[in-house]
Amino acid sequence: MAGAGGAGSSAMTTTFRYAGRTRSGAPVAGERAAASVDAAVEALRREEIFVTRIHAVEAPRAPQRRTAKTGRPVPPGRLAVFTRQLSVMVDAGLPLVESLEVLGAQEEDAGFRETIRAVRAHVEGGVGLAAALARYPRAFDTLYVNMVAAGEAGGVLDVILQRLATYIETSVKLRAQVRAALAYPAAVVAIAAVVVAAVLWKVVPAFTSLFDGLGATLPLPTRVVMAASEGFAVVVPVVLLGGGAFALALRRFYRTPRGRRLVDGALLGTPAFGTVLRKVAVARFCRTLATLLSAGVPILDALEITARTAGNAVVEGAVLTARGSIESGEPVSAPLRKTRVFPLLVTQMIHVGETTGALDTMLARIAGFYEEEVDVAVAAMLALLEPLLIAFLGVVVGGIVLAMYLPIFDLISRMAV
Numbered sequence: 001m002a003g004a005g006g007a008g009s010s011a012m013t014t015t016f017r018y019a020g021r022t023r024s025g026a027p028v029a030g031e032r033a034a035a036s037v038d039a040a041v042e043a044l045r046r047e048e049i050f051v052t053r054i055h056a057v058e059a060p061r062a063p064q065r066r067t068a069k070t071g072r073p074v075p076p077g078r079l080a081v082f083t084r085q086l087s088v089m090v091d092a093g094l095p096l097v098e099s100l101e102v103l104g105a106q107e108e109d110a111g112f113r114e115t116i117r118a119v120r121a122h123v124e125g126g127v128g129l130a131a132a133l134a135r136y137p138r139a140f141d142t143l144y145v146n147m148v149a150a151g152e153a154g155g156v157l158d159v160i161l162q163r164l165a166t167y168i169e170t171s172v173k174l175r176a177q178v179r180a181a182l183a184y185p186a187a188v189v190a191i192a193a194v195v196v197a198a199v200l201w202k203v204v205p206a207f208t209s210l211f212d213g214l215g216a217t218l219p220l221p222t223r224v225v226m227a228a229s230e231g232f233a234v235v236v237p238v239v240l241l242g243g244g245a246f247a248l249a250l251r252r253f254y255r256t257p258r259g260r261r262l263v264d265g266a267l268l269g270t271p272a273f274g275t276v277l278r279k280v281a282v283a284r285f286c287r288t289l290a291t292l293l294s295a296g297v298p299i300l301d302a303l304e305i306t307a308r309t310a311g312n313a314v315v316e317g318a319v320l321t322a323r324g325s326i327e328s329g330e331p332v333s334a335p336l337r338k339t340r341v342f343p344l345l346v347t348q349m350i351h352v353g354e355t356t357g358a359l360d361t362m363l364a365r366i367a368g369f370y371e372e373e374v375d376v377a378v379a380a381m382l383a384l385l386e387p388l389l390i391a392f393l394g395v396v397v398g399g400i401v402l403a404m405y406l407p408i409f410d411l412i413s414r415m416a417v
Contacts, residue, residue: 015131016040018054030153031127033134046298074112074139076175080168082107082116087161097124115139128152143288143305150295160295167291174280174371177378181276184382188389192396197236199400204229207404219410221403260313268314272384276377281315282346283370290363300327315341332359 016037019029028049034040041051074082082103089099100120107113115136122132130149133140140148144164151160208226211218218226228235253259268274268281288309292302300323307319322335333351336342346366353362 014056015127016054016056018044018051020044020049020051020053022049031131033131043301046300074109074115076168076172078109078112079139079144080165080172082112083161083168084165087158087165090161091158096129112139129157141309143292143309146297146301146305147292147295150292150297154296163291163294167287170287170367170371171284174283174374177374178276178280181273181378181381185385185389188393192393195393195397196400197232199397200225200229200232204400204404211407219403219406221399222406225400225403257313261317264313264315268312272381276374276381277312279370279374279377281310281312282342283367283374285310285315285319285342286346286363286370287367290360290367293360293363299332318342 014035015031015033017031018040021027032040032044034043037054040054044051085103086099090096097120100116100123104113104116104120107116119132119136122135123129130145130152133148134145147160147164148157151157204225208229254263268278285306288306289302292305293299303319303323303326307316307323310316310319318339318341321339325335326332331354333347333354336350337347349362349366350359353359
């Protein structure tokens with residue numbers, strides 16, 4: 001259907017059936033999901049479709065809709081597999097309803113299976129695929145829905161689904177790299193905490209009994225370790241409760257707009273990890289925007305979707321600010337440069353892409369470059385962290401052991417004299 005393009009974001013709730021004409025005068029008709037009639041007309045106007053008739057339609061009821069709406073979000077890897085398989089089936093000429101039926105039958109995840117079947121019921125009832133997907137935003141986000149809508153409008157749904165699958169797989173890889181950068185230091189610190197706790201709980205009390213029997217004068221490091229051991233039973237619950245309370249408070253604070261901006265800004269400003277996060281954010285921004293533009297999504301809609309899927313409040317704010325300037329007539333590169341969030345190299349390459357009329361291609365190249373940069377940065381950070389964390393673990397554990405043996409060394413030296 002011609003009018004399926006941009007078939008709604010996660011906030012759109014009503015489907016409107018419209019008829020109209022393009023700038024060249026060709027008649028078009030289709031469906032568009034929007035919050036209101038005015039919003040639907042405005043979205044179509046941006047696509048140079050002049051509406052002559054529009055009215056709300058009631059979507060067919062799917063029996064599995066309640067389960068799909070209340071189910072958990074779909075894991076990105078599973079969504080990528082579904083998207084790629086659907087692309088192959090559509091490319092092979094299999095009817096869309098039959099393709100969804102096959103994919104729903106073979107899906108192992110119960111929640112996602114019900115969602116696919118619900119989407120199939122809507123499509124079978126006459127709703128476009130994008131409009132059907134838009135009813136389940138926890139499984140299919142705004143970017144996914146708009147890409148599918150553009151594919152339906154341009155008659156290249158199989159190609160768009162392939163690009164979507166590639167995009168999701170790339171996003172999964174980026175997330176895995178960030179997790180890898182966090183997992184190693186977290187694991188070492190956790191091991192250090194367990195070892196220190198075991199030493200303070202079991203080993204130090206044995207030395208304390210020995211030193212009490214000897215009546216020796218203990219050096220300061222030994223007394224500090226013994227005091228920590230004696231207070232271990234009291235300190236550990238306090239630390240655990242305090243840490244849990246802090247984590248809960250931070251989580252609630254992060255859910256507020258101001259909290260997201262402050263926390264995300266602080267993370268971007270950290271010395272080593274912030275550099276990796278910034279490169280991840282730039283790669284994700286460029287990859288998302290390139291994917292949307294190559295699918296034919298209008299630039300303003302693409303920027304809005306990219307901002308909402310940025311995953312970082314600082315980047316989201318910068319993109320939305322730039323979008324406002326672009327809407328008033330400025331080129332893409334200049335407002336992005338003014339935000340000071342994106343590196344100069346990125347804005348210069350975007351400017352070149354605008355000048356040559358190949359913005360989507362240039363954005364894809366930038367994304368590829370920064371994805372490789374993320375690989376290098378994560379590898380370098382892990383290579384640096386490994387010896388530092390091992391040294392930290394050795395100093396902590398070794399310091400405790402040395403503190404407990406100092407009195408023994410002192411006693412041996414006195415006996416030798």
